[in-house]
Amino acid sequence: MSEFKILEIKKSVYEDNNKRADMLREELKEKKIFLLNLMSSPGSGKTTTLMRTIEHLKDEMKIGIMEADIDSDVDAQTIATSGVKVIQLHTGGMCHLDSDMTRQGLVGLEVDDVDFAVLENVGNLVCPAEFDTGAVKNAMILSVPEGDDKPLKYPLMFSICDVLLVNKIDAAEYFNFDLAKCEERVKKLNPNIKVIPISAKTGEGVEVWADWIRGQVKAWKQN
Amino acid sequence: MSEFKILEIKKSVYEDNNKRADMLREELKEKKIFLLNLMSSPGSGKTTTLMRTIEHLKDEMKIGIMEADIDSDVDAQTIATSGVKVIQLHTGGMCHLDSDMTRQGLVGLEVDDVDFAVLENVGNLVCPAEFDTGAVKNAMILSVPEGDDKPLKYPLMFSICDVLLVNKIDAAEYFNFDLAKCEERVKKLNPNIKVIPISAKTGEGVEVWADWIRGQVKAWKQN
Numbered sequence: 425m426s427e428f429k430i431l432e433i434k435k436s437v438y439e440d441n442n443k444r445a446d447m448l449r450e451e452l453k454e455k456k457i458f459l460l461n462l463m464s465s466p467g468s469g470k471t472t473t474l475m476r477t478i479e480h481l482k483d484e485m486k487i488g489i490m491e492a493d494i495d496s497d498v499d500a501q502t503i504a505t506s507g508v509k510v511i512q513l514h515t516g517g518m519c520h521l522d523s524d525m526t527r528q529g530l531v532g533l534e535v536d537d538v539d540f541a542v543l544e545n546v547g548n549l550v551c552p553a554e555f556d557t558g559a560v561k562n563a564m565i566l567s568v569p570e571g572d573d574k575p576l577k578y579p580l581m582f583s584i585c586d587v588l589l590v591n592k593i594d595a596a597e598y599f600n601f602d603l604a605k606c607e608e609r610v611k612k613l614n615p616n617i618k619v620i621p622i623s624a625k626t627g628e629g630v631e632v633w634a635d636w637i638r639g640q641v642k643a644w645k646q647n
Numbered sequence: 648m649s650e651f652k653i654l655e656i657k658k659s660v661y662e663d664n665n666k667r668a669d670m671l672r673e674e675l676k677e678k679k680i681f682l683l684n685l686m687s688s689p690g691s692g693k694t695t696t697l698m699r700t701i702e703h704l705k706d707e708m709k710i711g712i713m714e715a716d717i718d719s720d721v722d723a724q725t726i727a728t729s730g731v732k733v734i735q736l737h738t739g740g741m742c743h744l745d746s747d748m749t750r751q752g753l754v755g756l757e758v759d760d761v762d763f764a765v766l767e768n769v770g771n772l773v774c775p776a777e778f779d780t781g782a783v784k785n786a787m788i789l790s791v792p793e794g795d796d797k798p799l800k801y802p803l804m805f806s807i808c809d810v811l812l813v814n815k816i817d818a819a820e821y822f823n824f825d826l827a828k829c830e831e832r833v834k835k836l837n838p839n840i841k842v843i844p845i846s847a848k849t850g851e852g853v854e855v856w857a858d859w860i861r862g863q864v865k866a867w868k869q870n
Contacts, residue, residue: 465690465770465793466688466772466793466797466800466801467688467790467792467793467794467797468793494773494800494801494802494803495799495800495801496796496800498796498799498800499800517773517777517803519773519774547773547800547801548771548772548774549770549771550717550740550742550769550770550774551742551773554740568792569791569815570688570690570691571690573719574689574690576718576719576721577689577716577717577719577721577722577770578689578717578718578770579717579719580717592792595792595818598818598821
């Protein structure tokens, strides 16, 4: 049977989150752990995308996943079936994680032997964008049914991410999703962001995404 | 040309939101204005659903819409084409509205002659659930591509709503969405909630939803 811990995260008592996030990144650097902060709306396909990502990468690197949610452990249950390390983080109603909460998760996950760690943040396009988790890079998923106008409405989230996965791209026609227009809106906010269209369902584009991760993990371990 | 105001909402200075929300409801009662607080994830189809709702009801009652967003005015632009009263509320980064912010919006909308007012809350399944806006009823939209497991992950939101619209129901098969399972999960949290499957795209179910509103508006004016 797949097993995983459920950790009730405590609210941070620290005021200096940015400084503490930098400290966490330095520690991750020393330990050669690449931590990705993955954000999106509820239901954009974070967990399914992670399952696909794990398929592509689990024979090449040691992976650890932190599943943050207000409640329930459905996502950790799903990830546990893939055989990688996983922990469910309960935020107790809190709508985001900061660096101290992320640190609690990393300790709970026992992350020291992990090459690639992922924090699946609470599903929310607003609050998580405001808190540095200490992750090395920020990724977000926008799913096609949400619409190509979302960069106009949640600009901060699109501005702070290093990579944007446009998921459920197989449904683009059905939902009249204009990828070019979406990308134009995103690049206006954040010219350096990498945009990768994928379908976690069909597997389209997932190899491009896996390659991006390979490059990031390698660079983080080397420098 | 369609015209509407954009209002930069000020952060509330009041600590007693619940009391102030009750006060607002009493005022709405006196003025016979039925205010609905409409919540959902980003991209679930709040604005498209409102456009369909307006089509069904605008000849029977005077409608006023408040579109709350972190940024942009795309939703108010869309609603304005329907000919009903609309105002865009900018929350300045805030992830929810409380009753004082809602009151600012109602004043900006000049709502006194309105029978049915809607607050389209910020797209977010977490924070808006925690703040009473002063609305008479709470409605939420869950869209099919988000998945039937969302009641497990965002229980508070599903608990505080009087009605749940399951939107994009025309795509249920494509996304393996189990409506019965979803409804069972929702009813476990909130036995009295009314669940209405709709497709704002095809129009399916919208008449049932319009009927629910008719009943609510009538009851609110009478008692």
